[in-house]
Amino acid sequence: MVAVSYDIAIQRLEEMKSRYKEGFSSSDRELLEALNQRLFHKVITKTGCSDCYRDAYIIIFNHLKKEKVMPTLSNYCLKAGAVIHSFGSPDFYTLSVPDKVAEDYLRNDPTNIREFQRFPSDWKERISRTETTSKRKVEQSDQKEEFAKVVTEPQEETIVEPEQKAKMSKHK
Amino acid sequence: MASEICDFKLQADLTVACDDMSNAGLKNTGYIVNYDDIDWDNLVYAEGKKNVVKTFVLKAGARGYKVYIPGNTPFTGTNKALATGTYRNKFTKHVAIVILNNGADVSEKIIDKLANGRFVVILENDYQGATKDNTFEFYGLELGCAATEMSDDKYSEDTDGGWSVSLEETNAPTSGIFFLMDAIEDKTAIEVTRAALESLVAVQETEEEQNND
Numbered sequence: 581m582v583a584v585s586y587d588i589a590i591q592r593l594e595e596m597k598s599r600y601k602e603g604f605s606s607s608d609r610e611l612l613e614a615l616n617q618r619l620f621h622k623v624i625t626k627t628g629c630s631d632c633y634r635d636a637y638i639i640i641f642n643h644l645k646k647e648k649v650m651p652t653l654s655n656y657c658l659k660a661g662a663v664i665h666s667f668g669s670p671d672f673y674t675l676s677v678p679d680k681v682a683e684d685y686l687r688n689d690p691t692n693i694r695e696f697q698r699f700p701s702d703w704k705e706r707i708s709r710t711e712t713t714s715k716r717k718v719e720q721s722d723q724k725e726e727f728a729k730v731v732t733e734p735q736e737e738t739i740v741e742p743e744q745k746a747k748m749s750k751h752k
Numbered sequence: 753m754a755s756e757i758c759d760f761k762l763q764a765d766l767t768v769a770c771d772d773m774s775n776a777g778l779k780n781t782g783y784i785v786n787y788d789d790i791d792w793d794n795l796v797y798a799e800g801k802k803n804v805v806k807t808f809v810l811k812a813g814a815r816g817y818k819v820y821i822p823g824n825t826p827f828t829g830t831n832k833a834l835a836t837g838t839y840r841n842k843f844t845k846h847v848a849i850v851i852l853n854n855g856a857d858v859s860e861k862i863i864d865k866l867a868n869g870r871f872v873v874i875l876e877n878d879y880q881g882a883t884k885d886n887t888f889e890f891y892g893l894e895l896g897c898a899a900t901e902m903s904d905d906k907y908s909e910d911t912d913g914g915w916s917v918s919l920e921e922t923n924a925p926t927s928g929i930f931f932l933m934d935a936i937e938d939k940t941a942i943e944v945t946r947a948a949l950e951s952l953v954a955v956q957e958t959e960e961e962q963n964n965d
Contacts, residue, residue, distance in 0.1 A: 621954035659791060660816065661809040663933060663944055670937040672944060672953035698814035740841045751786060 586650040589615060593641050606635050610684070615640045620652060621675060656682035657698035683707050754824035768880060775848040777878035783949055785894040796879035803929045804885050805893070808948070816952040819873070821850055827875060830859065832892075835923055845891045845921040846900075852914040854862045863902065866917055870896035873919065874931060874949065884942050887929040888949070892921040925961045 584592070589611075598609050604612070616624050616636050621658055624636050626673075644650075654676035658664065658689045665672035672680060682699070687707045691701065700706060789810050796807035812814065822828055827846030834841055851862060873891040880887045891897055897919035906916050933948055935941040 617955040621956065622956060657956070658951070658958070659794070659809045659812055659905075660814060660954065661948050662794075662807070662951070663838075663948050665936045667935075670939065672936045672939060672947065674947055675954055675956065695809065 584611070584614065584618075584650075586644065586648070589650070590644060593637070593644070596637065600634065600637065604637070609633055612636050612640060615644075626717055655698075655700050656703075658695055659697045662695040664692075679706075683693055724732050772882045773918035774879045774886075775826055777825070778820055778827045778830060779878065780823075780950055781829065782821075782876065783816050783874040783901060783952055784819050785810060785816035785845075785874075785952060786814070789816070789891065790872060798932070798934075802813070803926055804928060805890065805931050806933050808931055808952075810952060813956070814952065815956060818953050819849060819951050822852070827917070830875065832927065833910045841925050842923040843923055845897070847875070847891045847919040849919065850911050850914060851917065852912055854914055863875070863904075863915055863917075867899050867902060868920070870898055871919060873897055880942075884940075885930050885932045887942060888945060890931060891930040892924075893929050894920070894924045894926060895921050897921045 587626055591654075592608075592611055596604060596611075599605065602750070613624055616622055618641075619640060624632050624657060656677045656679060658675055658677060660675070664677065664681070664685050666684055671681075677685075682696070683706055684749070686703065690704070693703065694737055707740055771908070787834065791809045794807060794809040795805065795832045798804040826849055830846060832843055832845045851858060872893050874888055874911050875891065876888055877886050899917060901918035902915060904913070906913050908914075908916070910916070920953075927929045931945060931949075933944045936944050940955045941964045
């Protein structure tokens, strides 16, 4: 796969504009194939389209102009054919998986690591770290809820003597 | 050693689904993977089904390839047939492929490999079935498909000088094995399965390649 930076890719694509109508050169096609693989993990199939390279050119150029960066390699990559999804979300993932989704998935069942072909060497620490963080968040939110309950829920009516009232306000 | 009498009794009526009649044919695109690239430890069958696979994964770094055949009757000649044995009958599964291309690359990267390797092919039936589990079907999942016939007829009007290849799985114990993943939230089982198949043939970028940027 040809490795190209974002700036070089945009520069080359701009140059190719002039050849869009008359037809791309072989090096143009090579670049389009490399970019298509890099961005969409697909080869340009020369089937079912009248001019596959022109179509690919438009899709690639628009995608890069919109994203403004070359995609970075994800920390977690599933084996070909594996599909995962985060619970409660309609999104599912193949191959590249965002860190959070992968770590949530692994936290539920660490043996799922067998479905990944690439993962950070410290994945176990990562999932326990995020677990601790999320536990802390849950505890904090529990405390907040508890506090909110105390503040908002009507307390048992107690009769406070004027003397006591004066003492309480002092503590504040 | 435990032994038992095998139960070969029928378990369903031999009827016709009147509101969902089957029809012949295959879709134009199939998938082929090297038999040795399959992550067998992660092959999972659907619960309660002996012939529906719900997880089919390749080993780390491995990928599969698409097989596209144009025309109204792609993969013509593909079939399954009974193979009678002395004590047990099995099945022969035959996949017919044409490669409408030729040249050094085709010869080196495809033909030479097809001639000697073992493969698993997944084809999409035109008829999906009421529960959609007839959609994607495996050929060679049990014993692998190997080439039994390959020819490059330079004057063939069918292949236009390309290759005609026959792959066969002989003595497969199961008559049909299908691929259908579980549905995910609002995504149907077919959508999820199709996404998994696309990931099988996706080109994967390595860390090394990205570091070259």
